Amino acid sequence: MTQNPLPASSEAAPPKKAKSNTQADDKYVPPVLKKIQGQLLDQGVEANLVGNLINLALETLSPGTLGDGEACRKSIVQLLGAELPVQRGAGRFLLGNVACLIGGSGGGKTSSTAKLALFYSETMNKKITWVCADTVRSGAVAEARAYADALGFNLKLVYTPEDLKDLTLGAGPDDLFLVDTPGCNPYSENQMIELGALLSELPKRCTYLVAPATIKESDLFQLSASLGVFHIDGVIITKLDETHSFGSVYNFARRNRIPLSYFAAGRDAARDLEVADPVRLASALFGKEWSK
Ligand SMILES: Nc1nc2c(ncn2[C@@H]2O[C@H](COP(=O)(O)OP(=O)(O)OP(=O)(O)O)[C@@H](O)[C@H]2O)c(=O)[nH]1
Numbered sequence: 497m498t499q500n501p502l503p504a505s506s507e508a509a510p511p512k513k514a515k516s517n518t519q520a521d522d523k524y525v526p527p528v529l530k531k532i533q534g535q536l537l538d539q540g541v542e543a544n545l546v547g548n549l550i551n552l553a554l555e556t557l558s559p560g561t562l563g564d565g566e567a568c569r570k571s572i573v574q575l576l577g578a579e580l581p582v583q584r585g586a587g588r589f590l591l592g593n594v595a596c597l598i599g600g601s602g603g604g605k606t607s608s609t610a611k612l613a614l615f616y617s618e619t620m621n622k623k624i625t626w627v628c629a630d631t632v633r634s635g636a637v638a639e640a641r642a643y644a645d646a647l648g649f650n651l652k653l654v655y656t657p658e659d660l661k662d663l664t665l666g667a668g669p670d671d672l673f674l675v676d677t678p679g680c681n682p683y684s685e686n687q688m689i690e691l692g693a694l695l696s697e698l699p700k701r702c703t704y705l706v707a708p709a710t711i712k713e714s715d716l717f718q719l720s721a722s723l724g725v726f727h728i729d730g731v732i733i734t735k736l737d738e739t740h741s742f743g744s745v746y747n748f749a750r751r752n753r754i755p756l757s758y759f760a761a762g763r764d765a766a767r768d769l770e771v772a773d774p775v776r777l778a779s780a781l782f783g784k785e786w787s788k
């Protein structure tokens with residue numbers, strides 16, 4: 497069994513920014529590690545996590561590794577990646593035949609529904625029904641219809657929670673229902689109640705939180721704290737191509753313990769989805785952009 501090298505934080509909300517970890521400050525830190533420490537702090541990785549990581553590296557890495565920039569960075573990336581939970585079976589199987597995508601407005605739910613629909617139909621031969629539960633916002637139904645027509649999927653429109661009641665009746669083993677939901681303001685009680693009413697009709701669903709990498713860290717934590725009441729199975733991080741800063745996504749995944757499921761980095765439904773690889777996210781902390 498692999499040990500968890502970095503102590504887990506006890507709370508899910510981001511802590512007040514500490515300047516840096518004093519233990520690591522007191523020790524001699526070789527220049528290679530010092531540079532890595534600076535890069536991680538510049539990316540916005542929490543100072544406490546960075547400090548713990550530096551202490552761990554000082555204790556476990558050999559003098560040879562600590563003196564070699566590339567080798568040291570690779571070891572640190574592995575340590576950082578090992579900390580992040582990943583959804584079991586992501587990209588390989590799905591428990592049940594209903595997946596719901598929830599999240600804030602404009603975060604990429606509809607685009608991710610299209611990407612997942614293509615992914616599951618192509619890699620697992622799933623027969624997709626696109627369930628559009630966002631039937632109030634102007635243009636949302638036309639958008640869903642355009643996607644479903646273009647990609648050749650069945651479309652079901654949902655106007656009330658009751659419309660979901662018999663959704664899976666008569667479904668075969670290859671049927672997969674992807675439910676795209678309206679954008680939810682985590683500060684709006686009414687919208688939370690409406691989303692809850694919708695989801696309660698689908699007790700056996702798999703629920704994905706869709707969150708853009710460009711969102712402010714505190715809003716990301718608020719979004720997941722509010723929507724967490726619906727039991728989130730995994731997170732789809734979108735818009736990774738629209739930022740050069742990945743620290744807040746790292747902090748979020750590290751502290752929140754909600755498993756990562758998929759990464760999206762672009763608008764192309766056929767190309768821009770990948771199964772979440774935590775080492776890839778950790779590597780991005782040292783790059784200039786999300787490389788394709
Ligand atoms: N660059 C980039 N753009 C993205 C990505 N995902 C989504 N978008 C774009 O972001 C915008 C919003 O995406 P949607 O999928 O409509 O977001 P939504 O969450 O369904 O939005 P609402 O239904 O209004 O709540 C669209 O212009 C998408 O093309 C991504 O990974 N990268």
Ligand SMILES: [Mg+2]
Pocket residue numbers: 605606607630636676677679
């Ligand atoms: Mg949408």
